[in-house]
Amino acid sequence: MSKRQVAMVMDLNKCIGCQTCTVACKTLWTRREGMEHMLWNTVNTQPGAGTPHGFESMGGGFRDGVAQPGQRPSVEDFGKAWNFNHEEVFFGGKGEISLAADGGKHGKGPNWDEDQGGGEFPNSHYFYLPRICNHCTHPACLEACPRKAISKREDNGIVLIDEDRCKGYRFCQEACPYKKIYYNEVEEVSQKCIFCFPRIDEGVTTACSRQCPGRVRFVGYLDDPEGPIWKFVTKHKVALPLHAEYGTQPNVFYVPPLSPPKIDDEGNPTDEPRIPTEYLVSLFGNGVHDALKTLERERERNKRGEKSELMDLLIARKWLDMFGPFQKHPRDAARNRPIPQNQQKPRAPQQQVSEIRFYTKEEFKKGGRA
Amino acid sequence: MRTQRVKNVAPLLDPADPGWRTVPVEQVSMMPTPLAMQPTPYIRNSWEGREYGRVTDLAVASVHDGRQWALRASWRGVSPAGKDFPDALAIALPVRGKPVLALMGAADAPIHFLRWQANKSVVASQIAMGIGSSARGPAITCSAQARAEGDRWQVVIARPLGGAGDLAPLVAGRKTGIGFAVWMGGNDERGGIKAFSIDWAELALDA
Numbered sequence: 001m002s003k004r005q006v007a008m009v010m011d012l013n014k015c016i017g018c019q020t021c022t023v024a025c026k027t028l029w030t031r032r033e034g035m036e037h038m039l040w041n042t043v044n045t046q047p048g049a050g051t052p053h054g055f056e057s058m059g060g061g062f063r064d065g066v067a068q069p070g071q072r073p074s075v076e077d078f079g080k081a082w083n084f085n086h087e088e089v090f091f092g093g094k095g096e097i098s099l100a101a102d103g104g105k106h107g108k109g110p111n112w113d114e115d116q117g118g119g120e121f122p123n124s125h126y127f128y129l130p131r132i133c134n135h136c137t138h139p140a141c142l143e144a145c146p147r148k149a150i151s152k153r154e155d156n157g158i159v160l161i162d163e164d165r166c167k168g169y170r171f172c173q174e175a176c177p178y179k180k181i182y183y184n185e186v187e188e189v190s191q192k193c194i195f196c197f198p199r200i201d202e203g204v205t206t207a208c209s210r211q212c213p214g215r216v217r218f219v220g221y222l223d224d225p226e227g228p229i230w231k232f233v234t235k236h237k238v239a240l241p242l243h244a245e246y247g248t249q250p251n252v253f254y255v256p257p258l259s260p261p262k263i264d265d266e267g268n269p270t271d272e273p274r275i276p277t278e279y280l281v282s283l284f285g286n287g288v289h290d291a292l293k294t295l296e297r298e299r300e301r302n303k304r305g306e307k308s309e310l311m312d313l314l315i316a317r318k319w320l321d322m323f324g325p326f327q328k329h330p331r332d333a334a335r336n337r338p339i340p341q342n343q344q345k346p347r348a349p350q351q352q353v354s355e356i357r358f359y360t361k362e363e364f365k366k367g368g369r370a
Numbered sequence: 371m372r373t374q375r376v377k378n379v380a381p382l383l384d385p386a387d388p389g390w391r392t393v394p395v396e397q398v399s400m401m402p403t404p405l406a407m408q409p410t411p412y413i414r415n416s417w418e419g420r421e422y423g424r425v426t427d428l429a430v431a432s433v434h435d436g437r438q439w440a441l442r443a444s445w446r447g448v449s450p451a452g453k454d455f456p457d458a459l460a461i462a463l464p465v466r467g468k469p470v471l472a473l474m475g476a477a478d479a480p481i482h483f484l485r486w487q488a489n490k491s492v493v494a495s496q497i498a499m500g501i502g503s504s505a506r507g508p509a510i511t512c513s514a515q516a517r518a519e520g521d522r523w524q525v526v527i528a529r530p531l532g533g534a535g536d537l538a539p540l541v542a543g544r545k546t547g548i549g550f551a552v553w554m555g556g557n558d559e560r561g562g563i564k565a566f567s568i569d570w571a572e573l574a575l576d577a
């Protein structure tokens with residue numbers, strides 16, 4: 001077990017499904033060749049199939065401590081990065097042509113059932129569920145790997161794949177019940193969320209949390225009584241892991257969403273919430289009942305003008321307080337490092353507008369320069 | 371198992387070369403690697419009751435010309451296209467000491483592997499000192515040519531004679547041990563999920 005564990009709490013009451021987190025991660029980490037389909041961070045609409053589609057029935061994890069067989073999601077299950085016929089549409093000179101993904105033969109995208117949700121009008125409902133690798137305390141991926149290519153960092157519990165040891169066997173992909181491992185067909189290795197460890201090491205929080213306009217994501221050490229995580233998870237018990245029954249002890253926790261009351265046939269509000277509590281229990285376990293009660297109670301206190309530590313934390317008035325000890329600006333962290341010799345000269349002016357493309361591993365290491 | 375001396379190995383690098391017809395073929399018995407020896411509980415649990423390592427024998431012939439050594443192996447097990455893992459063959463040779471083949475060698479007794487896989491044209495040189503430990507092996511100029519005839523693979527792997535450091539010795543007029551592993555990619559076989567020759571066979575190179 002690691003000495004300490006970094007963890008994330010996501011407040012589902014505030015996620016607006018904007019995918020800024022997804023894009024922040026994509027542009028920072030998954031721009032190498034073979035990573036086109038990778039979204040280490042995903043945001044899906046619930047109830048829904050998620051990403052990869054139907055991941056909750058793909059097996060893996062542990063039952064009574066015993067490793068369970070699982071499936072490998074295919075690129076199609078994750079949802080491919082589609083190619084569009086922009087050239088043809090804008091410059092092709094044909095009036096009739098319309099925009100088509102993969103020549104009209106596309107499969108499902110990673111966010112296929114966006115905003116569909118569940119329930120019948122007037123009680124239709126949905127909420128967004130952002131997901132990253134959970135950097136589990138009992139990581140099924142790590143335990144499945146015969147190459148010892150996956151490790152859990154001693155100092156902060158971040159789970160990492162050593163790409164030099166990985167041979168692309170993908171037992172980890174089968175074993176992870178959250179299906180948060182991707183396979184790079186070009187580099188022939190498995191890859192996944194790294195909890196932005198190079199930033200965390202410098203005191204900078206993850207890109208997804210820092211970019212989130214909804215102030216959804218809190219970051220810190222699980223056992224730090226001064227930090228936000230411990231207060232949500234341990235003190236107030238309002239943040240719960242997704243599918244704890246998978247047995248991996250995830251370190252990403254969710255504040256379950258409150259919802260307006262269900263409407264009866266006469267159009268009058270009932271005592272039941274619009275999002276069925278049983279559905280939330282199926283995701284976050286029995287702790288949902290108490291968590292929702294606590295949230296409602298504290299909200300009422302706030303309304304009465306009384307002080308509520310929990311509400312103050314959730315509102316996140318002071319943005320930087322959301323990130324525990326990881327409040328540094330990335331620019332300031334970068335300033336403390338000497339600029340490498342080969343990057344000290346001014347850059348040649350760009351000749352043309354750069355196109356969006358994926359880099360080779362070598363180009364990527366040089367900051368995307370050939 | 372004998373490696374016959376021939377005048378020139380070069381034409382025999384093609385598995386279809388008629389020259390192979392006069393080289394004696396030996397059958398090597400193969401079996402699935404025992405489930406209990408798979409290195410992680412996940413692999414043991416997920417392969418329990420699932421068939422693997424179904425290749426029961428390998429037809430092997432080998433030649434050398436004083437400089438090059440070539441081995442032709444043939445077995446039934448061509449996987450359909452579009453699968454996640456490739457069909458593959460590995461030849462194991464002991465580097466020094468008395469490594470246990472099933473344990474993939476030990477720290478003081480490494481095993482050198484030459485591995486061909488159907489989706490690559492190069493042979494990988496690997497060194498292993500225990501299960502799950504294989505790493506890049508010594509640099510060596512190897513070649514492999516493969517053809518699928520119906521459901522049979524015919525593969526010729528060649529390397530120079532000699533040997534120093536971590537390169538397993540193959541010397542004219544001397545004996546060594548040889549072992550094999552076969553993966554059927556279409557059945558998701560990779561890593562320790564494979565068929566292997568239970569123990570070393572003696573390999574005697576003509577002087």
Ligand code: SF4
Nearest residue numbers: 133134136140141176
């Ligand atoms: S979420 Fe999956 S990939 Fe991430 S640590 Fe847990 S088991 Fe491993």
Ligand code: SF4
Nearest residue numbers: 015018019021212214
């Ligand atoms: S950036 Fe924040 S609000 Fe937007 S989808 Fe991600 S978690 Fe939700």
